Amino acid sequence: MKRKYLLLFVLSLPLFLSSCTVVYKSTGDVLLGYAEDHGVPYMLASNDVALGCSMAEAFTPFLSSFSRVTAPPDQLAVLFYLVAGNCIEAEAQEQELRYLRAIYAKNSTEAQDARIAQQRLLEIAAHRQLTGYYSLVAAQTEPGGECPEFDSDNTELFWLFGLLNGIQAILNDIASGGNIEVPLDIAAKVGRGAACLDNEKWWGVPAAIQSAIWIVIPGNNSAGSNPRSNLQQSLEIGAQQGMSVSHVLAAQVYLGQGEITEVKQIIRSYASLSKQAADNQE
Structure with a gap:
């Protein structure tokens, strides 16, 4: 009797797993559609920067994880990585202020610590923004060649977000000491891509x-x-x-x-x- 139930379980396991995949896919499609149609406009319309940062940093890995079960949300990732990178930039600016206060107080140890913290945060910002740039490449095309055919203002807007990711990744990588090694040829590509708008x-x-x-x-x-x-x-x-x-x-x-x-x-x-x-x- 036990062998019978065991055999039944083994035979039904593939069907159960495949049904889970269908549920995950449909759930992912619904959540990604909601995020693009309602979540993004709400975040862009808000003047509460802290809440926008919390949303971007919390939802970026969550939404990106659905690429395992459905089409990768590359277009959404362009914006979310841009915002998440900017949020880290704000933290880096606070460290720069700490550095200046330490310099004024002639506290060299505190100043050095603040400068190192600032560079580490800018490194994270550059990494996030570079990821956002590559998301644009995956969602539309590599900037620098022929201009893509934009089918809506929304597509143009995400193209603009992707270009901002590229230029800010370069700026923050330079400011952090170049640890991310953002390819400098992105600059020329972004410049030519900006001419498409x-x-x-x-x-x-x-x-x-x-x-x-x-x-x-x-x-x-x-x-x-x-x-x-x-x-x-x-x-x-x-x-x-x-x-x-x-x-x-x-x-x-x-x-x-x-x-x-x-x-x-x-x-x-x-x-x-x-x-x-x-x-x-x-």
Whole structure:
């Protein structure tokens, strides 16, 4: 009798496992569809940065795990890795402030510890953003070649997110000491990929990406172009449309170049823009 039940169990096991796979797949499809249709718009519309960070860092591995049972959520991964990387950048900035306080207090041990912590966090940020860039490659195509045929504004937006992943991965890898070894040829690919987007439509960000690349890695710009002037124009376009993405990118670039006066001016402009946005919401 025991052998009979054992044989029945063995014969039914494949059917049971296959039914679990079907359940996992359908569950994954539903959750990924919900995340793209409702979760992402909600996160982008929120002005609570901490909650956005919590959502991105918690859901990124969870949603990515469904690639084991259904189509990989590469397009969603582009955004989630971008946000998760930016969240780590914010932690790195706190460590930089700790470093400056230690320098002011003439505490060399504390300053060294803060600088090491900052570089480690920037290393994590660069790794996440590089993963987001490669997710764009998997979801659409490798930037730098022919422009893809965008079937919607949403597809263009995720293309823009992927390009931001690429340029920020390079910037943070340089700032962390180059431990991730982000391929520098990504810069040229991202620059050409930015030309696939309408600069006015997307808040001046495509031109800001190109200008950032030309400033950080000289020699990539076309003859006769002025990357700093182009970057300033991108800031003005973003300000006119109430979008500050170019401001954040410009601040990163000038901070990396050690141009503190420019960084302060961008922060003032960003603060004014943020106040206007808050007043408009009220």
